[in-house]
Structure formats: structure tokens, C-alpha cells
Amino acid sequence: xxxxxxxxxxxxxxxxxEVFASAVVVTPETDLIASGFDSMSLVRxxxxxxxxxxxxxxxxEITVDALQNVRSLAATAARxxxxx
Amino acid sequence: MNLTELLEATxxxxxxxxxxxxxxxxxxxxxxxQQVCELAQQIGSLNTGASSRIGLAFPNGIAxxxxxFALWRLNVVVVPVPSDCPEEEIAEIGVAMQLSGMLTPKxxxxxxxxxxxxxxxxxxxxxxxxxxxxxxxxxRFTSGTTSARKGVALSHETIRDRILSANKAFxxxxxxxxxxxLPMAHHFLITVVLxxxxxxxxxxxxxxxxxxxxxxxxxxxxxxLYAAPFHFSMWARDYSAVQIPSVRLAIxxxxxxxxxxxxxxxxxxxxxxxxxxxxxELGLVALNTPAPxxxxxxxxxxxxxxxVRVVNPDAExxxxxxxxxxxxxxxxxxxxxxxxxxxxxxxxYTGDIGRIDEDGFLFLLSRKTAVINxxxxxxxxxxxxxxxxxxxxVGESRVYGQLHPHxxxxxxxEVVLSSPDAKLDTIHAFCxxxxxxxxxxxxxxxVAALPxxxxxxxxxxxAPVA
Numbered sequence: 001x002x003x004x005x006x007x008x009x010x011x012x013x014x015x016x017x018e019v020f021a022s023a024v025v026v027t028p029e030t031d032l033i034a035s036g037f038d039s040m041s042l043v044r045x046x047x048x049x050x051x052x053x054x055x056x057x058x059x060x061e062i063t064v065d066a067l068q069n070v071r072s073l074a075a076t077a078a079r080x081x082x083x084x
Numbered sequence: 085m086n087l088t089e090l091l092e093a094t095x096x097x098x099x100x101x102x103x104x105x106x107x108x109x110x111x112x113x114x115x116x117x118q119q120v121c122e123l124a125q126q127i128g129s130l131n132t133g134a135s136s137r138i139g140l141a142f143p144n145g146i147a148x149x150x151x152x153f154a155l156w157r158l159n160v161v162v163v164p165v166p167s168d169c170p171e172e173e174i175a176e177i178g179v180a181m182q183l184s185g186m187l188t189p190k191x192x193x194x195x196x197x198x199x200x201x202x203x204x205x206x207x208x209x210x211x212x213x214x215x216x217x218x219x220x221x222x223x224r225f226t227s228g229t230t231s232a233r234k235g236v237a238l239s240h241e242t243i244r245d246r247i248l249s250a251n252k253a254f255x256x257x258x259x260x261x262x263x264x265x266l267p268m269a270h271h272f273l274i275t276v277v278l279x280x281x282x283x284x285x286x287x288x289x290x291x292x293x294x295x296x297x298x299x300x301x302x303x304x305x306x307x308x309l310y311a312a313p314f315h316f317s318m319w320a321r322d323y324s325a326v327q328i329p330s331v332r333l334a335i336x337x338x339x340x341x342x343x344x345x346x347x348x349x350x351x352x353x354x355x356x357x358x359x360x361x362x363x364x365e366l367g368l369v370a371l372n373t374p375a376p377x378x379x380x381x382x383x384x385x386x387x388x389x390x391x392v393r394v395v396n397p398d399a400e401x402x403x404x405x406x407x408x409x410x411x412x413x414x415x416x417x418x419x420x421x422x423x424x425x426x427x428x429x430x431x432x433y434t435g436d437i438g439r440i441d442e443d444g445f446l447f448l449l450s451r452k453t454a455v456i457n458x459x460x461x462x463x464x465x466x467x468x469x470x471x472x473x474x475x476x477x478v479g480e481s482r483v484y485g486q487l488h489p490h491x492x493x494x495x496x497x498e499v500v501l502s503s504p505d506a507k508l509d510t511i512h513a514f515c516x517x518x519x520x521x522x523x524x525x526x527x528x529x530x531v532a533a534l535p536x537x538x539x540x541x542x543x544x545x546x547a548p549v550a
Contacts, residue, residue, distance in 0.1 A: 039315070047494060047526050060294075060321040062318055
């Protein structure tokens with residue numbers, strides 16, 4: 001079983017480093033879409049998860065609720081990963 | 085002519101009709117025309133000068149559309165600057181395109197406020213740009229190799245001609261409502277300007293995920309969807325039972341449409357997804373609507389007044405595609421190469437390899453060039469290699485596309501190190517400083533040597549790796 005917190009930490013680090021401009025403050029609760037998370041950011045995150053954990057988040061799981069913030073995104077990834 | 089005349093004609097005909105909807109803000113054609121006039125006055129007072137070139141670094145929004153038309157009204161050439169560009173690339177666009185200024189939603193350095201959330205930064209091109217007597221409206225900056233021709237220039241007349249041709253295929257009218265999600269910095273002319281010309285309504289989707297997007301379609305009774313396979317795949321695989329009965333036309337663009345996406349979209353919404361082929365030098369070349377059964381993977385027949393032919397076909401009928409039609413680009417900008425110098429007997433050689441079946445349907449097979457298509461964004465390997473090669477411990481590198489089932493291709497790199505102590509992490513970090521996020525390779529591999537062509541010794545550019 002993988003801990004959602006572990007994914008959350010990795011995702012947060014990735015988003016800060018590679019997706020958001022350095023001026024944007026990102027915490028696990030930051031509203032991603034309101035902070036400028038767009039289609040291309042989504043592509044980058046899905047690729048990062050695929051590369052780190054070896055699975056692609058199914059398109060049906062890419063919902064507004066899942067993309068609300070880093071915490072919800074990590075929880076979604078952990079749920080899918082742990083069900084495999 | 086000037087493209088603002090298209091907006092003004094629509095605004096005179098339907099002043100009350102909805103032009104653009106953004107996050108609950110609803111703007112009529114009359115309101116949009118008024119906003120364009122006011123912005124033109126504000127920008128005009130900065131004395132940027134007619135025929136000057138101004139960079140527009142705005143995200144999707146009403147402001148993006150209004151500013152483009154305001155600049156056109158002033159006879160200024162609009163140069164879109166994607167908002168995810170790092171500073172280094174913005175500076176490169178400024179110099180290469182000889183921009184006299186840049187419009188941004190946030191203040192920059194010595195910028196001055198033009199309107200709320202709109203700032204102008206004056207730039208000083210080393211010499212004033214020469215538009216060679218053309219009535220230029222638009223330059224799309226294309227990076228690519230250092231030796232490549234940078235910037236595709238289009239005049240007001242060219243854009244009008246390609247819009248008229250494209251709409252013979254799209255058949256969009258004032259009764260249509262387009263639910264929009266692609267970046268305007270990359271898609272604007274045969275789309276947004278066309279919608280304005282015919283008086284359609286443009287609804288800017290707040291987000292591309294299925295729930296808000298499908299909600300927007302139903303709330304605004306959207307009739308036209310124009311998006312990348314990546315988007316259609318998300319909507320097709322949405323778990324809800326929401327239907328979108330108002331949609332009559334769904335067009336997949338930017339990269340090849342995977343058959344499973346087309347099938348799933350049809351099963352989910354009972355809508356045939358049509359592929360279109362748009363090329364910045366040409367406009368809408370082909371559109372597969374109505375898509376006949378069994379030809380899902382075709383981009384269709386020549387759209388509007390466009391003709392397509394295969395040059396020197398091999399035994400299977402495959403070869404480079406050449407295209408001719410109205411609204412072909414006016415010139416490459418840096419260095420300046422006119423349309424007449426590029427075309428061969430009126431035909432534009434696309435660099436795409438394809439075949440045309442007995443009924444005239446066009447099938448794209450591969451590209452002659454090494455450009456990588458990441459979820460619809462074009463990535464030029466040479467540009468990324470140039471950055472990687474600047475890192476001191478790198479001898480040379482090769483960037484290539486890796487086929488990906490959901491994204492088309494992803495960007496990967498092989499590097500030859502000149503110092504054994506170099507770490508891939510630091511090369512990756514170096515790329516982050518100098519490249520837009522989507523251009524950074526997702527995987528780096530250290531290799532002893534790069535494959536080379538036997539005769540010229542150039543780095544071998546392989547087809548995407550499966």
C-alpha cells in the first residue's frame with residue numbers, strides 16, 4: 001500500500017519545480033485551476049505520475065474534484081494505485 | 085482591408101448578440117466592438133506607430149480577443165507570445181520579431197498601464213521592422229532550428245481569404261455556439277476570427293476536465309467543439325451519463341486522432357469526431373466531415389478551395405504532400421523569404437508524408453521533419469538540443485519523440501557527457517531554467533555516442549520510438 005502523503009509530497013515538489021512559476025505559492029490545499037493549472041499542466045502531471053508510479057490515471061478519473069488541489073490529486077492517484 | 089471590419093460588420097448587424105462568454109461575463113458584439121475602440125485609443129496614445137509589431141502575452145480571455153482587434157485597428161502587427169514562455173524565450177521572440185513592445189496582464193519592469201490588467205512594455209528593436217510593403221496583421225513565431233526560418237507572416241487579406249475558404253468546410257453560422265478550450269496564442273485565425281466574422285458565440289470553457297466542460301456545453305447549448313484528441317479522450321471517458329445533444333460538429337485537431345478515442349467518443353455521445361488538418365502556413369487544408377465509415381483516421385478531403393496532391397508517390401501511393409489554395413502565408417520573417425520564393429508552381433510542400441485514396445481522402449502517415457507532437461503542442465528537437473548542449477558537461481545530445489498512447493508523443497533525450505561527473509539531475513534543472521515546462525524531456529538517457537547518418541555524419545533523426 002502506498003501512502004497518499006508520499007505521493008502528495010512528490011507531486012507538490014514537482015508542481016513547484018516544473019509547472020508553476022516561482023512566484024506562485026503552492027501548498028497541498030492550493031486551488032490548482034485558480035492558480036493557472038491548465039491543459040498543458042495536466043499533461044505534465046499525468047506524465048509525471050506515469051513515470052514515477054508506472055500507471056496512467058484513466059481519463060474518467062480526471063475530474064474537477066480530483067484536480068481541486070495537490071491533496072485530492074494525490075488521494076486519487078493513491079486510490080487507483082492501491083486498487084491495482 | 086483591415087480585419088477589424090469583420091468585427092464591425094458583425095457588431096452593426098447583431099449589436100445585441102452574444103460574442104464571448106468568459107466566467108459568467110457576457111459580452112455582446114456591440115460591447116466587444118466598443119471595447120476594441122477604447123483599447124485602440126489607449127494603445128494608440130502610446131504612439132507605437134503603424135506597421136510596428138507588438139507581442140501579445142495574454143492567456144485565453146475576452147481581453148485576448150479585444151486586444152488583438154484593437155492592435156489591428158491601429159494597423160499594428162500582432163505577435164502572440166504563449167503565456168507559458170520562460171523569460172529567455174520571450175526575449176528571443178522580442179529580438180527575432182523586432183517587437184516594439186509587449187502587452188501583458190501583469191506589470192513588467194518599466195511597463196505602463198493601458199487598461200485594468202493590461203500593461204505595455206516598450207521594447208527597442210535594433211532597427212525598425214520591414215514588412216516589405218505588405219499589409220501585415222499577424223506573425224506566428226516558430227522556434228525550431230537556429231537555421232530555420234522564424235516567424236510566419238500573414239496579411240489581413242490572407243487571413244480573410246483563409247477564413248472564407250475554411251468556412252466552406254466548417255459551415256459555421258451566427259446560429260452556432262463554440263465551446264472553446266484551446267490556447268488562443270496557438271489557435272486564433274481560422275477559429276476565433278472566423279467565429280467573429282460569422283457572428284457565432286464563443287464560450288470560453290473554464291476548464292477542460294469533463295464535468296465543467298460538458299456543463300458549459302449544456303448551459304450554453306454549444307453546437308461546435310474544436311479541441312485536441314487529449315481533450316476528446318477525457319470527455320469520451322467521463323463516467324457520468326451527461327449527454328450533449330446540442331453539439332452538431334466536433335472537430336479534432338493538432339495531432340493524429342487515435343482510433344480508440346474516436347470510437348469511445350462516438351459510443352459516449354453518438355457524435356462522429358471529425359479530424360481537421362490546419363497548418364499555420366496554409367490555414368485549414370482538409371476536414372473529414374461528414375466522416376464516412378471506415379475512414380476515421382483520414383483528415384478528409386481538401387477543405388474549401390484547397391487542393392492536395394502526393395508528390396512522387398511510391399508503389400503504395402505514399403509521398404510528400406503538396407498543397408495549394410487561398411490564404412497561403414505571405415512570408416517567413418527571419419530571414420525574410422516571400423511566399424513566391426517558397427512555393428513551387430503555386431504548391432506548398434508540407435513536409436508531411438501521406439497518401440490519398442481513390443475517393444480523394446487524405447491519410448497522414450508521418451512527418452518528414454523531426455518535430456515532436458506532445459498532446460498537440462509542437463516541440464522542435466533542435467531547439468531543446470541547443471539548450472542541453474550549452475550545459476558544460478554535455479558533449480552532444482539527441483532529442484526525439486517517444487510514442488505515447490494518450491498524448492501522441494512525449495519528449496525524450498539522449499546525452500553524451502563530456503565529463504563523467506555530470507549528473508542528469510543538474511542537466512534537467514538547467515533545462516528548467518531555459519525551456520518552457522512542456523519542452524523539458526521527460527526522460528534523459530546517457531549514451532556513449534549518438535547514431536549518425538553514414539554519408540553526412542549528421543545526427544540520425546529517427547521516426548518516433550514505439
